[in-house]
Amino acid sequence: MALELKYLKSKKQMDFKKKFIEIRDIYKSYRRGNLIIPVLENISFDIVEGEFLALMGPSGSGKSTLLNLIAGIDKPDSGVISIQGVDITTLSETELAHWRASNVGFIFQFYNLIPVLTAFENIELPLLLTGLSKQERHEHVILALKIVNLEDRMHHFPGQLSGGQQQRVAIARAFVTDPTILVADEPTGDLDRVSAEDVLELMTRLNFELGKTIIMVTHDPKAAKKARQIQYLEKGIMHAHPQIDV
Amino acid sequence: MLILKLMFKNAFRSKLRSTLTILGLTLAIIAFGFLRTVVEAWYAGVEASSASRLVTRNAISLIFPLPIAYKEKIRQIEGVEMVSYGQWFGGIYIDQKNFFANFAIEPESYLKLYPEYIIQDEHKKAFMKDRKGAVVGQKLVERFGWKIGDNITLKGTIYPGNWEFILLGIYKGKDKTTDESQFFFHWDYLNENLKKTAPSRADHAGFYLVGVKDPRFAVPVSEKIDKQFKNSLAETLTETERAFQLSFIYMTEAILVVIQIVSLIVILIILAVVANTMAMSVRERLPEFAVLKSLGVGGWRISLLIFGESLVITSIGCILGILLTFPAAKAFAAEMSNYFPVFIITQETIYLDIAISFLIGIIAAIFPTIRAIRVQIAESLMRVR
Ligand SMILES: Nc1ncnc2c1ncn2[C@@H]1O[C@H](COP(=O)(O)OP(=O)(O)OP(=O)(O)O)[C@@H](O)[C@H]1O
Ligand SMILES: [Mg+2]
Numbered sequence: 158m159a160l161e162l163k164y165l166k167s168k169k170q171m172d173f174k175k176k177f178i179e180i181r182d183i184y185k186s187y188r189r190g191n192l193i194i195p196v197l198e199n200i201s202f203d204i205v206e207g208e209f210l211a212l213m214g215p216s217g218s219g220k221s222t223l224l225n226l227i228a229g230i231d232k233p234d235s236g237v238i239s240i241q242g243v244d245i246t247t248l249s250e251t252e253l254a255h256w257r258a259s260n261v262g263f264i265f266q267f268y269n270l271i272p273v274l275t276a277f278e279n280i281e282l283p284l285l286l287t288g289l290s291k292q293e294r295h296e297h298v299i300l301a302l303k304i305v306n307l308e309d310r311m312h313h314f315p316g317q318l319s320g321g322q323q324q325r326v327a328i329a330r331a332f333v334t335d336p337t338i339l340v341a342d343e344p345t346g347d348l349d350r351v352s353a354e355d356v357l358e359l360m361t362r363l364n365f366e367l368g369k370t371i372i373m374v375t376h377d378p379k380a381a382k383k384a385r386q387i388q389y390l391e392k393g394i395m396h397a398h399p400q401i402d403v
Numbered sequence: 404m405l406i407l408k409l410m411f412k413n414a415f416r417s418k419l420r421s422t423l424t425i426l427g428l429t430l431a432i433i434a435f436g437f438l439r440t441v442v443e444a445w446y447a448g449v450e451a452s453s454a455s456r457l458v459t460r461n462a463i464s465l466i467f468p469l470p471i472a473y474k475e476k477i478r479q480i481e482g483v484e485m486v487s488y489g490q491w492f493g494g495i496y497i498d499q500k501n502f503f504a505n506f507a508i509e510p511e512s513y514l515k516l517y518p519e520y521i522i523q524d525e526h527k528k529a530f531m532k533d534r535k536g537a538v539v540g541q542k543l544v545e546r547f548g549w550k551i552g553d554n555i556t557l558k559g560t561i562y563p564g565n566w567e568f569i570l571l572g573i574y575k576g577k578d579k580t581t582d583e584s585q586f587f588f589h590w591d592y593l594n595e596n597l598k599k600t601a602p603s604r605a606d607h608a609g610f611y612l613v614g615v616k617d618p619r620f621a622v623p624v625s626e627k628i629d630k631q632f633k634n635s636l637a638e639t640l641t642e643t644e645r646a647f648q649l650s651f652i653y654m655t656e657a658i659l660v661v662i663q664i665v666s667l668i669v670i671l672i673i674l675a676v677v678a679n680t681m682a683m684s685v686r687e688r689l690p691e692f693a694v695l696k697s698l699g700v701g702g703w704r705i706s707l708l709i710f711g712e713s714l715v716i717t718s719i720g721c722i723l724g725i726l727l728t729f730p731a732a733k734a735f736a737a738e739m740s741n742y743f744p745v746f747i748i749t750q751e752t753i754y755l756d757i758a759i760s761f762l763i764g765i766i767a768a769i770f771p772t773i774r775a776i777r778v779q780i781a782e783s784l785m786r787v788r
Pocket of ligand 2: 220221222342374
């Protein structure tokens with residue numbers, strides 16, 4: 158199948174040393190009335206292709222903010238975010254929207270599936286923007302459903318699925334367009350232990366078997382352990398190790 | 404296709420709210436169609452009237468008659484083709500509530516001036532021959548279940564006594580705007596009677612009906628007629644039949660204006676209702692639009708979704724409204740045919756219904772669409788549930 162081959166190829170071509178995402182001197186603050194709240198200060202780090210990075214840190218430390226910057230749904234006050242050589246901080250709103258559509262797959266804490274569409278249709282949604290034929294779309298969706306192991310549930314509506322199943326559908330929707338990076342903000346935050354295991358196992362497979370680059374924000378040390386690398390964000394600064402016990 | 408499907412499904416996310424909104428729109432469309440038709444019915448007489456017919460009446464008031472001798476004088480005026488005359492009789496059939504218009508007319512010329520009253524030849528002949536004969540519109544005949552040959556008695560109000568007539572002819576309108584609920588009989592019959600009972604009232608006509616040779620000269624001809632009788636005992640006022648009909652309507656113009664304002668208010672109310680429905684529907688689903696945006700769905704597709712959803716709701720309401728307007732109007736027309744002899748939903752009203760529903764659908768979607776397009780992905784997804 159075309160998509161399968163493409164995944165395999167991208168895995169083979171992976172070069173772990175090549176700088177894939179370069180983040181340089183990022184500053185980000187929020188304004189609340191007259192108050193300026195600095196959130197990220199002078200953040201710089203790289204992410205290699207095929208990385209599975211877990212971002213940890215206390216609440217309010219700016220994990221989501223950083224993730225949003227990398228995913229191109231928010232802009233830093235200053236600094237460079239270069240992804241595959243494109244500095245996304247210089248893109249206009251429309252350019253950014255196009256860039257996101259082909260480069261970023263989002264996984265949200267609350268799944269955010271469209272309740273009136275079936276699992277199949279939810280996964281098909283992002284493919285509508287790709288110019289694939291109906292037949293091709295169908296193949297891609299079925300393949301994605303196979304990968305998340307929900308083929309038998311494809312005609313179910315989100316309301317008829319468990320939280321874990323919904324999150325797996327959401328993950329299928331995120332990777333079905335074969336984006337450059339997958340970003341996940343606490344993907345297991347709303348799941349029970351068993352469902353969380355399932356979801357994490359799936360993400361690990363996406364990373365190991367299909368070579369997807371994943372950046373995941375999590376509070377859960379068990380979840381973080383599944384990643385190749387853990388970074389800690391504390392008081393707006395990145396550390397390789399926790400400064401305080403999380 | 405999936406976008407279309409989503410659009411339709413979104414329209415019925417909240418079944419109760421959508422149903423109520425559609426119901427509201429349906430009622431608004433019926434009300435609008437109705438009010439418009441009432442106004443049109445009011446003007447129907449004008450529409451049916453011809454610009455080539457003039458009406459000459461007493462300058463003081465319609466209730467004062469004119470001497471019958473005026474007929475010849477009017478006929479001799481340049482540009483006049485034919486003259487007929489008539490008198491509002493005001494007879495009552497059994498009971499006051501059975502109101503209909505009844506006139507004493509000069510049959511030969513009157514029917515010639517009204518080619519839109521279509522009568523079978525033999526009926527016409529029979530009517531012409533018999534002084535007690537009457538010609539009645541099809542609608543009126545149906546209303547009272549009369550047949551040719553029936554004896555009909557009208558109780559006079561302006562002219563006291565019981566007046567006997569024989570139904571000898573039935574006329575049908577050439578088109579829908581022709582009033583088929585009038586009752587005509589021989590002016591001679593009235594006049595002969597008056598000569599015996601009230602001689603001073605005899606030999607008078609309530610109005611003259613003047614056919615002009617060329618409708619373009621209707622105004623100068625009418626001026627000539629009025630000039631002719633200037634400074635005579637009974638001065639005349641001549642206007643086109645259309646203006647004559649309008650002078651009736653102008654008296655009720657205030658009511659018509661009110662009706663039109665009410666129609667407008669009905670539309671504005673339903674616009675507010677639909678706009679509110681759309682605003683609520685989009686506000687509840689802002690995170691969903693954020694998801695769509697995160698997937699790369701652009702502004703125009705989001706607009707399509709919301710405008711489409713709005714139009715689905717207004718279209719259903721519009722179609723139901725139009726479909727229900729017809730039986731409602733039919734029932735109303737049957738009930739009120741004495742007052743509105745012509746009560747027909749015109750094509751124009753239907754087009755207006757459609758245009759209004761479409762506009763409401765569009766306007767109601769504008770602000771919600773702007774809101775959905777501007778939604779911040781980060782804020783509505785990462786933070787709030
Ligand atoms: N849109 C905003 N307006 C104002 N302040 C904001 C906004 N977004 C984030 N902040 C502030 O920035 C700081 C970092 O927020 P962020 O959501 O990135 O933290 P987090 O590490 O993801 O926290 P959590 O673990 O609770 O999700 C917080 O103090 C937060 O209040
Ligand atoms: Mg967060």
